[in-house]
Structure formats: structure tokens, C-alpha cells
Amino acid sequence: MTTTPPTAPPPPLLGVTGLHVTFPGRQGGPPVRAVDGVALAVRSGEIVALVGESGCGKTTLARALLGLVPPASGRIEFAGRPLTYRSRALKAHRKRVQLVLQDPGSSLNPRHTVYDAVAEGLRVHRYSGDEKEAVTEALARAGLRPPERFLLRLPHELSGGQRQRVVIAGALVLAPELLVADEPVASLDASVRGEILALLLRLRAELRLAALVVTHDLGLAWNVADRVAVMYLGRIVETGSVEEVLTAPRHPYTRALLSVLPGTAGDPVVLSGEPPDPARIPSGCRFRVRCPVLAGGEAERAGVAERCRDEDPGLSDAGAGVRVACHWAEGRAAG
Known part of the structure; x- marks a missing residue:
């Protein structure tokens, strides 16, 4: 009787190995080791919280994952393939991995309507389909319903939570596989934070969208994440399931x-x-x-x-x- 050998598990959607990001030191001093040997993985449909104090390297790591900051050494893989830094490869990567920033006020051009803000990514990537249909669908997925009410509004006409939903819609319109959300609720009122976190969970359930949520708040990690990675001084010092790490x-x-x-x-x-x-x-x-x-x-x-x-x-x-x-x-x- 022959037995079928076990199949190897699929590679993580995002895999980071031995990643180092350095910046020049002040006045010729030693280089700043902002990210200092990070290993990290995010699987398809998984939410991972990256937690640590301000200045520990979380945002630099997030930007490196988008190819916005070149690493000094180490390896970033997406869907099993290494990230390369040629302009065409980076453009394709940033369509599949979208960044959601902390402050929607600074992310949105005050002179651009909601429609233009969400459509910007489609235009950069030369989308060939129905632009208006894609924009309205993204707004609806982000919880701005009916989307037609918001298309011609300017950012100052929206609440903080609505502005953050517009930023999320601008990411969703490109149908990414991974969101990198840098402190996505830090600038919002407590009453709105829960709504945005619930939105992330709904997007994971409906779209199997993975997310790396960068935060200083372990309470947020408990509410939204499957796994947590705790970062200190440029390196991950503890990682595991949220239940294990936060209860023991x-x-x-x-x-x-x-x-x-x-x-x-x-x-x-x-x-x-x-x-x-x-x-x-x-x-x-x-x-x-x-x-x-x-x-x-x-x-x-x-x-x-x-x-x-x-x-x-x-x-x-x-x-x-x-x-x-x-x-x-x-x-x-x-x-």
C-alpha cells in the first residue's frame, strides 16, 4: 500500500527574512539601524498586528514592504517571488500591496473630490475598465453608501471616519491582496475606531484580504488581529497568535x-x-x-x-x- 506524501504548506503571501534598513548617521556618526534583522510572515486572508513604541522601526518596515525604502540587506517575498526594485516590478507590486496611512487629512488632496481621490490609483495603473463603476464599488465596500452621495464631495466636507474610508476605498479600488495599514485609527475618535476595525474584519471575510496593521496599541491588536509581532528597537522580539501572546x-x-x-x-x-x-x-x-x-x-x-x-x-x-x-x-x- 502506497501512501501519499504530505504536501508542503503554501508559502506565505508576504515573507520577510533578515531585513535590514539603515540610514546615514548624524554628522558622520554610525548608521541608524532602523530595521535590524526582521523576519515576518503574513498569510493570505490573515491580519497580523505589528506592535511597538514610537521609534521602534514599525513605519520604516511598513514602507520597506512597499518598496518605498530600499533595504541594506535581507529579502522580501510576495506570493513566493522576491521583490525587485525595477520601476515596472515595483509598480506591479504596489498594485497588489496597498498602504493605508495614519492621517487621512494628509493623504487626501484638499482640492480633489472623493471621486478623483479614489480614481487616482486606477489612472496611475491605466485601468481599462469602467472607472466610475470601479470607484463606486470601492466606496460601497469601504462603507460609504450610497456611494453616489460622496463622489463630488471634498475632504473638508467629510468627517474623520469618512475620510479614512475614502483612503481605504482608494486602496481597495485596485483589488489588492494585502493592506499595510499604518496606525489606521490613531487619529480617529473612539466612537469611530470600532467601525474602521470592523471594516477591516469584513474586508478580510468578504475578499480574503490580508492586512498588516501597524500600531502602538495592543488593545487594537486583540480586537482585530489573528497574530501579533512585537517590535523593539528595529527587531521582532515576540510573535505568535494573539491569544497566546496577549494572555501569556x-x-x-x-x-x-x-x-x-x-x-x-x-x-x-x-x-x-x-x-x-x-x-x-x-x-x-x-x-x-x-x-x-x-x-x-x-x-x-x-x-x-x-x-x-x-x-x-x-x-x-x-x-x-x-x-x-x-x-x-x-x-x-x-x-
């Missing part, structure tokens, strides 16, 4: 971020100081200068304090599909 965080940095959410049990963890300069990343674990586990002696008692100071931890298996870059957490998982 392994990395001390993730624990600190979660501790300040409303309704969280226990006292908030106040991290000392500011994140280090990305041009001067500390030796050993990049979080060690702010780590409460190292400062409180827990790492010493676990026998990993010297490794924290000397060895840069890579992502390792922490169980339940979670990967973490932390010597202390790695030891706890092994024990």
Missing part, C-alpha cells in the same frame, strides 16, 4: 506593554528611560538596559544574566507557536 506574554517588553492596558490585573510595569539610539544598539540583548527582569535579579537567579549582557538572542520556540527573543523566556520554556 513571554518577553518582558510585551509584559510591560500589556500591563498598562485598562483592566489589566496587577500594577503597571514602568520601563526605565527611553529606548536606546538605534545608531548605538546595546551589546547583548537590545532590551537589557530597560529590562525589569534583569534589573530585578530574576535573570541572575535563572542563570542567564551574563548571556543577557553579552549574547544577542534570536527568536526561539517558546511553545504554543510563540517565538521569543529573550534568554530568560527561553530558559523558562525549556524548563
